[in-house]
Amino acid sequence: MSTATTDTVTKPGPGMRFTSAAANYIDERTSASGFVRELGRKIFPDHWSFMLGEVALYSFVAILLSGTFLTFFFDPSMTATHYQGSYVPLKGVEMSVAYASTLDISFDIRGGLLMRQVHHWAALLFVASIGLHMLRVFFTGAFRKPREINWVIGFVLFILAMAEGFTGYSLPDDLLSGNGLRIIDGMVKGMPVIGVWISYLLFGGEFPGHDIVPRLYVLHIMLLPAILIALIGVHMLLLIVNKHTQFAAPGRTNQNVVGSPILPVFAAKAGGFFFIVFGAIVLIASVFTINPIWNYGPYDPSPVSAGTQPDWYIGFADGALRLVPPHWEFVFLGYTWSMNILIPILVIMVFLVLVTFYPFIEAWITGDKREHHMAERPRNAPTRTAIGAAGVTFYGVMWAGASSDLMATHFMLTIEGVIVALQISLILGPIAAYIITKRVCLALQKKDREIALHGFETGRIVRLPGGEYIEVHEPLNEYDRWRLVAHETYRPLMIRPNERGRITVGQRVRAGLSRWFFEDRIEPVTRSELERAHHHE
Amino acid sequence: MAKISRKHRSTGRRSPLATVALLAIGLLTTGGAYALATTTATAESQAAAANEQLIEEGKKLFAANCASCHGLNLEGSKEGPALVGVGALAVDFQVGTGRMPMAFQGPQAARKAPQFTQDQIDAMAAYVASSGPGPALPDERFLEATGDAAKGAELFRINCAMCHNVAGAGGALTEGKWAPQLKGLDARYIYGAMVTGPQAMPVFNDLNISPEEKRDIITYLDYVSENPSVGGFDLGSLGPVSEGLFIWIFGLGGLVAITVWLTARSN
The missing domain is CATH 1.20.810.10 (Cytochrome Bc1 Complex; Chain C)
Known part of the structure; x- marks a missing residue:
């Protein structure tokens, strides 16, 4: 179809003629043109992290x-x-x-x-x-x-x-x-x-x-x-x-994709x-x-x-073995139970399973059945970002465990000291990372909200005729503001009795988790808040 | 010479010159032997005197620099071990590599620039050696890197690599001690360490590893030090940890920088 149009529009050179003939030959035998058109029209948004x-x-x-x-x-x-x-x-x-x-x-x-x-x-x-x-x-x-x-x-x-x-x-x-x-x-x-x-x-x-x-x-x-x-x-x-x-950016919605086509x-x-x-x-x-x-x-x-170390990607498993305290082995029923091996394997398994099924876990907690095509800014999902940071810390400490001996020699430490420090970090590190990340996310959201409502501080101090001093805030333009207000947040689920008038354990757990996720939140700026802020100015 | 002349002129045995030659040879041999004997005798007594002087000098140096920990008569103290019978080789290793005198008490004496000249070290070694029999400096031929590198490498893997790493990059020991890296070391110190077993290191005496085998190990370490890694920079020969850090920081880091550049819009 496309070759026909080009034939009438432009006078094709010999190379072009060959290409279109070859394309036509293949298309007549495979009907590939539909597929190529579909694929060629696929849009890729531009962001470094998508590469x-x-x-x-x-x-x-x-x-x-x-x-x-x-x-x-x-x-x-x-x-x-x-x-x-x-x-x-x-x-x-x-x-x-x-x-x-x-x-x-x-x-x-x-x-x-x-x-x-x-x-x-x-x-x-x-x-x-x-x-x-x-x-x-x-x-x-x-x-x-x-x-x-x-x-x-x-x-x-x-x-x-x-x-x-x-x-x-x-x-x-x-x-x-x-x-x-x-x-x-x-x-x-x-x-x-x-x-x-x-x-x-x-x-x-x-x-x-x-x-x-x-x-x-x-x-x-x-x-x-x-x-x-x-x-x-x-x-x-x-x-x-x-x-x-x-x-999120101007013109980008949950229903479209803005970017360059494949072809x-x-x-x-x-x-x-x-x-x-x-x-x-x-x-x-x-x-x-x-x-x-x-x-x-x-x-x-x-x-x-x-x-002796494994390649980096097996390091976390090696580290888990190194961080187990000694004497976790006993004989029972005539078998040696090597808890020093079984427990790290179990911990790693649980970790991997949690990562695999995280999307389903989060979907269950939010109860959200909608499609999402907008990539969220990490700060706008504070609990998820904090969980991620905790997971990264947990993995990172196990990973560091695999090079405990090199840390000891290169930083002039005792290897026992390094191991004990990592054992403590394995437990406390993720907790600290969780709390700090969540607070940082909430603080960043607060800052965004402030900027969306009142604009940037300009540092210009003006004295009003009445003698009052104010700092002039420069409002954002609408495009920049859109990035700051285009997200949404969830609220904790309410416990409601089901059709038989009962509150199930599953529901309680779900509500508890939902509260944990969304109790602390910064509500995104609403339209009326924005209008009020403008009116104020 | 005589052998050659006999071969070539076996019939000239009855020549009148033969008697003269015989006489000359006889005189020369006896005279030479006598002269040699007298000079060695004087050399011996001279050497003994020089040795005495060396020991005396070593004793003074020891008293000034080492005795506060090791005792004035090498008897040791709470701060340092007794040194009776440790031998000249132990002194040569410990002082020659700068480990002694220690800068401070710690888990292990670190290698540093030597604090004494080789003459002073020899004097102290002579003094310590005079206190009792102990390992002396090895024969020079065991210090040359002319042995079998393959055998040395195998011995190294079996006996040394668990602490010093297969490539001699060093490793961690318990309680803050460490096995040092072994590249670019003087052969006498490698030999000395094996024989005297300094600090946490076990002793590898001549029954464990013969002097020839020690030479093989020295040959292997020399090969590793002298031949740079064929694959390019060796990243410290630390194995997968430095490789992993490298690919994350420079490999993936560099590519992320490129992705940022590729997707950046010109202003």
């Missing part, structure tokens, strides 16, 4: 490309061999073929080390950008109806990315990754009754066995990436179906941004070492290096 998910997507592409290169040369076998490559301090040392082939990639295959470093740095960036993207979605309330399912899918992607990272980290079969696997083995064995069975099943015998690297390899290059790619597809599809959220503006921008992300990864990979496995040596269950 974090793109960073994740593009680093994933970098991971796929570099990872494919690595599979050409990596041999996931635990058969023993003697290294004969060019790295002197390992010459003649007995090691697995997996480790030897990773050394070959690093030292004897052209471009291999760069590809390894691109792969690993991109993986770190992938998980980090997912984390930041999730925080953006959380703090702007972009997970609310209709986007709850996409939040859950995104969170599953985060977990899968961590699983991909961990399986990949374990493949080279070096000392560091072997130590990491040993911790996993310990955690599995810590489960009462079934732990040892599962460990033997997983490792094909006593740890480390000869099976774990090939098994992790299959997970790492086949199963997990397949699920990951499928879910990314669903995630993007839902993004298109749900449309993008936007921040041509956004596609060009995003394409350019892809190369920027890829370039940044390659730049980092060519200048900074990552995971120098040649330093660590082949895996051997006896040595453990000081400063």
Whole structure:
């Protein structure tokens, strides 16, 4: 259809003629034009924080490309061999073929080390950008109806990315990754009754066995990436179906999306941004070492290096294990109950489940069934922002726990002191973060309200004829004011008896939670308040 | 020389010059041996005298700088351990790396600039060594980085890495103590630390790790210090923690800065 119109309007050159003929050929056979038009018209609002998910997507592409290169040369076998490559301090040392082939990639295959470093740095960036993207979605309330399912899918992607990272980290079969696997083995064995069975099943015998690297390899290059790619597809599809959220501004409503269409503006921008992300990864990979496995040596269950840590995204779990106080182990019914392992696992599980289901929890508390397409400013949802800050603090303290030994050496502290300080912070930190964040949000809302009603203080003091001094306030223009007044707030739910005249426990809980969420609030400026303020001036 | 001449002129044994040559050789050998014996004798007595002087000097230095904690007769006190029989090597390590004298009492003496010249350290070492048998300075050949780096690396991973980290980047110990980083160290101090076991470090005597194996470890550490990381800057060889901090601060931080720039509208 579109080609027909262009034919009549302009005289097409030969290139244009070829393009339209090709497009027509494809369209007649696939009916793709409708899809392309629909997709091409999708609007993306402009805000820097909306590009974090793109960073994740593009680093994933970098991971796929570099990872494919690595599979050409990596041999996931635990058969023993003697290294004969060019790295002197390992010459003649007995090691697995997996480790030897990773050394070959690093030292004897052209471009291999760069590809390894691109792969690993991109993986770190992938998980980090997912984390930041999730925080953006959380703090702007972009997970609310209709986007709850996409939040859950995104969170599953985060977990899968961590699983991909961990399986990949374990493949080279070096000392560091072997130590990491040993911790996993310990955690599995810590489960009462079934732990040892599962460990033997997983490792094909006593740890480390000869099976774990090939098994992790299959997970790492086949199963997990397949699920990951499928879910990314669903995630993007839902993004298109749900449309993008936007921040309040003149002309932006809950019913429209203001921004650039995919074709041509956004596609060009995003394409350019892809190369920027890829370039940044390659730049980092060519200048900074990552995971120098040649330093660590082949895996051997006896040595453990000081400063052994997992990659950053597993750090919170490692920290949780480090922060458990000693002597939480007892024998009961002939089994050893390792509470020092079970409790951190339980705490992490509860934490992850709460994050997964937060959109549903909040929706239940507010009782709000409307669709929300406006991204909220974090200050306008003080309790949610405070909960987020508490969660970030909780995660951050566990994360810091994983580097407790490095904090001790680098800041000249005792490691016991660091651990005790972190144990206390794990409990008190989130509470303090909650209270402080909530108060800061309410104070910012108060400030916004003040500015919306009375404008900015100009610092200009005027003496009135009667002798009175006043400071002149400059009122906002309507566009700027809209940003400050366009939000709404909830009020605590009232407890009401149901149709049988009863007040259920669920209702009480819900009302209690609602009170906790919305008792302290700053009401947004209403129209009549605004008019009164103007009249006053 | 004689060997060569015999080979080449085996028939010239009866030459009249042979007797002369024989006489000359005999005289030279006996004379030379005598001269050597007398000079070593005098050298010995001279050395003994010099050693005596060195010990005396060391004793003075010790009394002035160390005795307040270690006692005037090396007997030790509440502040510091007795030093009878710790050997010259312990003094060379502790004072040579600046750990002794301590700046203050703490969990562990930190490495700092040495407070004495090597001559003064040798004097104190001689004084302490004179109090009883203890480890002396090692043979120079064990300090050269000419051993087997691969074997040294393996020994290092098994014996040292749990405190000092596989790449020798150091690590934390209990109660504020720490295992120092091991890059760019003088081989004599690596050797001395292994033999004398300073502070929290265990002793690795010659039955545990033979002098040749110690040389292998020195070779490995020398290799690590001399060869920069092949992958680029090593971020302190601290492993995943510095890598994670780097990607969050510079990697993601830089990209966020770019997103802000991309979406900024020109005013």
